[in-house]
Amino acid sequence: DYELCEEWAHLYPVPREDLINLRREHLLHLLEMGDMEKALKLLQRIEDPGICLAISEQSLDQHPNLAASHFLADYLTAHFYASLTTARRNEIQALYIGSKVLLTLPELSRVNYFHLSSRPLLMLEQLLMNMKVDWVAVAVQTLHQLLAGQEIGFTVEDINSLLSKYAEKALNFPFTLKEKRS
Numbered sequence: 001d002y003e004l005c006e007e008w009a010h011l012y013p014v015p016r017e018d019l020i021n022l023r024r025e026h027l028l029h030l031l032e033m034g035d036m037e038k039a040l041k042l043l044q045r046i047e048d049p050g051i052c053l054a055i056s057e058q059s060l061d062q063h064p065n066l067a068a069s070h071f072l073a074d075y076l077t078a079h080f081y082a083s084l085t086t087a088r089r090n091e092i093q094a095l096y097i098g099s100k101v102l103l104t105l106p107e108l109s110r111v112n113y114f115h116l117s118s119r120p121l122l123m124l125e126q127l128l129m130n131m132k133v134d135w136v137a138v139a140v141q142t143l144h145q146l147l148a149g150q151e152i153g154f155t156v157e158d159i160n161s162l163l164s165k166y167a168e169k170a171l172n173f174p175f176t177l178k179e180k181r182s
Contacts, residue, residue, distance in 0.1 A: 002026035031068035
């Protein structure tokens with residue numbers, strides 16, 4: 001149906017907003033189906049870069065599933081980096097990095113941390129609080145690789161500070177041990 005509507009839009013004038021809505025819904029449908037190749041082709045068929053940017057941003061703002069969010073964040077960063085404001089760029093890069101970290105977690109646990117995908121540092125802190133040390137190790141390694149030379153609102157030093165804070169708390173005993181004598 002989306003393709004038929006797209007053909008119709010080529011034959012008859014369609015208001016810009018309706019065209020953006022149609023293509024956004026088509027893109028989200030393809031991404032929900034997991035067809036990233038067709039989604040990329042759809043975006044490449046859009047001749048007007050302004051419309052393509054609007055469709056991509058609006059689709060990302062709909063908070064699609066993990067794979068779709070990762071795809072859209074990657075696409076926006078790769079094709080529209082210069083067109084985005086610094087705040088929006090940081091937000092999209094944080095989402096890209098957060099979704100990359102989520103992909104390192106076991107599949108059944110991703111749903112528990114998906115709401116934190118745009119806040120990788122908070123996700124890391126949540127993993128630490130939940131005592132998921134093995135997951136934290138993989139997440140930190142992934143973050144170190146992804147943060148090399150990137151500006152997204154936090155740095156490797158922020159990660160190290162967070163890890164130090166929780167390491168200190170893990171070693172802090174609020175009571176003294178009393179020796180029992182018989």
